[in-house]
Amino acid sequence: MLSSLFARRPDAQDPALWTPPGTTVVQRYRNSLGPLEGAIVLVYTAASDRSSYYAAACLGCTYRAACNDRRVRLTETEAAELANVHAASFRAINRGVPAIPDDTSAAQIVRSRLWSKRTYGTSPHHVHLIDFHEDRVDLQRDDDFIKQAMFELVRTEGDFLQAVPAYSGTGTRFLVQPHPPRK
Structure with missing residues (x-):
């Protein structure tokens, strides 16, 4: 004591x-x-x-x-x-x-960055880890955390973020899907 x-x-x-x-x-x-x-x-x-x-x-x-x-x-x-x-x-x-954000807050930073990449056109945005450069000081996480957060978003929000095999056959590409067309 x-x-x-x-x-x-x-x-x-x-x-x-x-x-x-x-x-x-x-x-x-x-x-x-x-x-x-x-x-x-x-x-x-x-x-x-x-x-x-x-x-x-x-x-x-x-x-x-x-x-x-x-x-x-x-x-x-x-x-x-x-x-x-x-x-x-x-x-x-x-x-x-x-301060280091908790995992939930850090995952929200990843989601916010991806949301900022969402377009209004018809083609998806190809996500690169360099897209998170601006957030590295706030995020305080390595690439593995960013990839895991993106895989979780693919699982929970498939209409927002999709994962497809890389062109080389090894690895995964992430695609931020465009906004749905307006009616």
Whole structure:
């Protein structure tokens, strides 16, 4: 009983050194607020990603960027430029490391991202893991969790998300189905 009263709590993680699970952080920017420590802006890519696409995320606000204004995915240089501009122009205090969402909340983040990819046309959207770049800091999960969440959505919401065999014959492709036609 008394030992639990005097138990040491783990030290809080330093946001300047923190790396979200499932990512590889390549650059960090900090805004300056005089004597206070400003928020950290991360430039990162998915840990298992073999592409050269990057994203930027601020730990002091909700700023996230994975595409430029022409909806083209970011290179490391472009993501670093956006992160630097955000850190220089936005004045946010350091809020520390974001809390890890529970599995239900994380699955909802996956579903929300997929819903944003749903079109009004007739062709489905082919889902790629890079579609979740922008959400990696909030999600704090690896690719396996994202795939499991998508398989669960296929099982529960087959009219929204479908799984089909990959063209190569090994693996699975996920397709976000378009909205039903309006009557």
